[in-house]
Amino acid sequence: MSDMQTWLEMGGYARFIWPAYLAAALVLGVLAIASVCRLRRLHRALARLESETERAR
Amino acid sequence: MHRFANPARFQRIADPLLPWLAVATVAAFAIGLVWGLRVSPLDYKQSETVRIMYVHVPAAWMALATYTVIALASAASLVWRHPLADIAARAASPLGAGFTLIALITGSLWGKPMWGTWWVWDARLTSVLILFFLYLGHIALAHAFDDPQRGARAAALLALVGAVNLPIIKFSVDWWNTLHQPASVFRMDGPTIDAAMLGPLFVMALAYLLFFVTMLLLRMKSELLGARLRALQINRAMR
Numbered sequence: 455m456s457d458m459q460t461w462l463e464m465g466g467y468a469r470f471i472w473p474a475y476l477a478a479a480l481v482l483g484v485l486a487i488a489s490v491c492r493l494r495r496l497h498r499a500l501a502r503l504e505s506e507t508e509r510a511r
Numbered sequence: 512m513h514r515f516a517n518p519a520r521f522q523r524i525a526d527p528l529l530p531w532l533a534v535a536t537v538a539a540f541a542i543g544l545v546w547g548l549r550v551s552p553l554d555y556k557q558s559e560t561v562r563i564m565y566v567h568v569p570a571a572w573m574a575l576a577t578y579t580v581i582a583l584a585s586a587a588s589l590v591w592r593h594p595l596a597d598i599a600a601r602a603a604s605p606l607g608a609g610f611t612l613i614a615l616i617t618g619s620l621w622g623k624p625m626w627g628t629w630w631v632w633d634a635r636l637t638s639v640l641i642l643f644f645l646y647l648g649h650i651a652l653a654h655a656f657d658d659p660q661r662g663a664r665a666a667a668l669l670a671l672v673g674a675v676n677l678p679i680i681k682f683s684v685d686w687w688n689t690l691h692q693p694a695s696v697f698r699m700d701g702p703t704i705d706a707a708m709l710g711p712l713f714v715m716a717l718a719y720l721l722f723f724v725t726m727l728l729l730r731m732k733s734e735l736l737g738a739r740l741r742a743l744q745i746n747r748a749m750r
Contacts, residue, residue, distance in 0.1 A: 461549065465559035470624050474617040475548070478566040481609045481616075482722060489730050496736040503743050 518735050521595060525728040532725040539718035547711035554708070561708065563621040568696075569716040570613035573723055574642060575677060577607030580727075581649065582674040585667035595731070597663035598738075600670060601653050602730035606723055608646035614639060626690050634683035635691035638676060645673040659738070 464471045547565035554561035581600045588596035618636070619629045630636065649666050656662035684693040695703045702709060 464562070465553070467559045467624055470560060470620045471562050474563045474566055474620040475544075477616040477620070478570065478613045481613050485606060485609045485726060486722075489726055489733065493729055493733045493736070496733055496740060500736055500740050500743070503740065503747070507743070507747065 518594065522732065522735070525732060529725065529728055532721060532728070536718060536721040536725050539714060539721055543711055543715035543718045546714055551711045552705075552707050557625060560621055560624055563617055564708070565711050565715045567614060567617040567621060568712060569719040570610045570617065571639070572716060573719045574607060574611040574614050574639070575680060576720075577603055577610055577723065578642060578645070578670075578674070578677060581607065581670045582677075585670040588663060588667050589671070597660075597667070598731050598734040599727065600649075600667065601663065602727055602734055604646050604649045604653070604666075606726055606730075608643060608650065610719070610723075611639060611643040611646060615643060622690075631690050633689040633691065634687040635680065635689045638680045638683050641676055642673075642680060645669070645676060649673075659741075 462468060543565065547562055551562070551565075553559055581603050584593075584596040584600040584603070587593040588600065615636075618639075622631075623629050649669055652669055653662045653666035656665070683689060684691050696709070696712070704712075
């Protein structure tokens with residue numbers, strides 16, 4: 455059995471350890487992506503509104 | 512602290528910091544993951560499952576720390592009407608909810624092989640579940656009013672009342688008989704866990720902390736942009 459395989463099996467606890475890391479990564483990932491997307495969306499909306507206001511003058 | 516109260520000054524300070532914070536967060540997670548998953552030794556009782564500790568314990572610490580930040584910001588908002596305090600509280604609560612969720616899920620994944628059960632209704636687990644619901648309540652309340660100021664006030668009151676839960680969580684393992692083990696890092700007589708495990712634990716804790724600071728600044732920027740957008744829209748509708 456290769457070294458890599460032994461490591462992935464985590465002494466028989468793979469089915470608890472990997473899901474724990476996966477869950478943490480998912481939660482943090484969703485928070486990060488949602489926060490960045492919201493900032494970008496607001497930037498775009500604000501730029502659009504400001505240029506429209508500029509033209510209306 | 513009032514030096515940072517000005518939103519324009521906040522932007523000037525936060526903008527150059529954000530890329531560095533983001534890089535530091537990724538680096539800390541990379542080091543922490545390799546150290547915790549590959550290099551660090553096994554525990555003689557828990558064997559490999561000790562590795563769950565490296566994602567679980569820092570998440571639980573941050574769940575408490577984030578709520579403390581929200582409670583302090585709420586107090587600042589109610590007492591001094593600090594303009595950034597409400598924004599900080601609003602920006603922080605989804606992050607706190609995320610940390611608490613991670614602590615609950617990973618704790619349960621550790622509990623099954625080690626305690627023989629996914630969940631018990633003991634003092635520690637129940638008080639952390641209540642913390643999760645407090646976060647959800649805070650998020651809902653902050654967005655429940657058309658007038659953001661009223662929402663912020665209601666949410667700040669909830670955050671302060673809920674702060675009573677913090678010492679209950681921290682000391683639940685000492686006050687009651689629970690399945691959850693007592694503190695082994697932050698104790699009066701020093702840490703009782705081995706240095707080989709303390710290393711990756713602290714790097715992961717640093718990574719979580721950096722993640723929190725980065726996301727908090729970024730989300731506060733969004734809150735400020737959102738407020739400006741609302742003001743412009745109202746201004747335009749009035750004309």
